[in-house]
Amino acid sequence: MLLYIHVPFCRRKCHYCAFFSLPHSADLEVPYLKALKREIAFRGKQLKDRNISSIYIGGGTPTLLSISSLRKIMNKVCASFRLHKNMEFTFEANPETINDPNYLSALRSLGINRISLGVQSLDDEILYVLGRRHTSTEAIRSVGMLQDAGFENLSIDLIWGLPGQSLKMWMQDLRTVVKLRPKHISCYGLSIEPDTFLGQHLEQGQVELPEEHFQAKMYVHGAEYLESESFLQYEVSNFSKMGYVCLHNTGYWEGRDYIGLGPSAVSLVDGFRWKNPSSLDGYAALTQDSFSGLEKEDLGHEVWVREKIMLSLRTAKGLNLKEYRQMTGHDFCRRFGPLLKALHSSNLIRMANGYVRLTKNGMLVSNSIIERFIF
Structure with a gap:
């Protein structure tokens, strides 16, 4: 952690x-x-x-x-x-x-x-x-x-x-x-x-x-x-x-759990995400009340998969296609075949050794590319 x-x-x-x-x-x-x-x-x-x-x-x-x-x-x-x-x-x-x-x-x-x-x-x-x-x-x-x-x-x-x-x-x-x-x-x-x-x-x-x-x-x-x-x-x-x-x-x-301490800090533990208040008074009051009433977001499997795609494609290593199949039961290349073909022909992605990764030109517009896969 x-x-x-x-x-x-x-x-x-x-x-x-x-x-x-x-x-x-x-x-x-x-x-x-x-x-x-x-x-x-x-x-x-x-x-x-x-x-x-x-x-x-x-x-x-x-x-x-x-x-x-x-x-x-x-x-x-x-x-x-x-x-x-x-x-x-x-x-x-x-x-x-x-x-x-x-x-x-x-x-x-x-x-x-x-x-x-x-x-x-x-x-x-x-x-x-x-x-x-x-x-x-x-x-x-x-x-x-x-x-x-x-x-x-x-x-x-x-x-x-x-x-x-x-x-x-x-x-x-x-x-x-x-x-x-x-x-x-x-x-x-x-x-x-x-x-x-x-x-x-x-x-x-x-x-x-x-x-x-x-x-x-x-x-x-x-x-x-x-x-x-x-x-x-x-x-x-x-x-x-x-x-x-x-x-x-x-x-x-890599999607590991993390705990964030202090005002406005974000945590993700066991599939639940929460954020501390973005004010010192609100944060202090919450700590005195043992964090009662702090809202937590249950990411759920679908959100978890989307975030895995987003985070993996930000890295030079890229998205592990075998892990994606294990998480979803789907073949990434079949599911997004036309999109992958278009991105590859535009020199925005590469696929090799079981990974799909962004090129430097792809990283430049990574947000736009990732949105196509997760929304």
């Missing part, structure tokens, strides 16, 4: 972000910690027979929490759950918060062995448009500090398709990041949510995104370049050096 902990605090909300977050303050951190520890204890009793294979602390900006607060969280986790020895333990960080070697050393002492660093861009003007708090210089400096602190397993997040971004700028970002020697790079296409600051500016015509054919080149050329630098693409948005795939996220794509 996978364990995710959501830290909802940020210094300021980024202009593209639609996740639940709050301005960080000590007055909010105290009730958050109390509620989180109650949930850890509650879920630990529920899941006492399950082994935790990986931990991921995300946000928000987890590096805004003090080491004292993080230690309290981890002491409770260790007392409540059965943890695998030498498990992957990822911690999200933003460059502007990486400035104290003692803090980084303390993170390692807590067992954290993987850092996911939210760089997003190395162009200062674009960072300003995104509402990010760091500069390109700070981003590069933070990478060095993390590596000097002993975090060999370092992942860097980047975004393509940004306002004002050209193909040349995107490729230069990738070349610069590769020279920093991370073990993992995540490249996400910008997703515009309507209620965000950036979404409103786009609707009002105050910013423009690159044209679609330029965005397509960013994705395909970027993926080809990273593979030429020995970064293996193992999922639509993720590239790693050999032996450094993110085991936690791979668990999601």
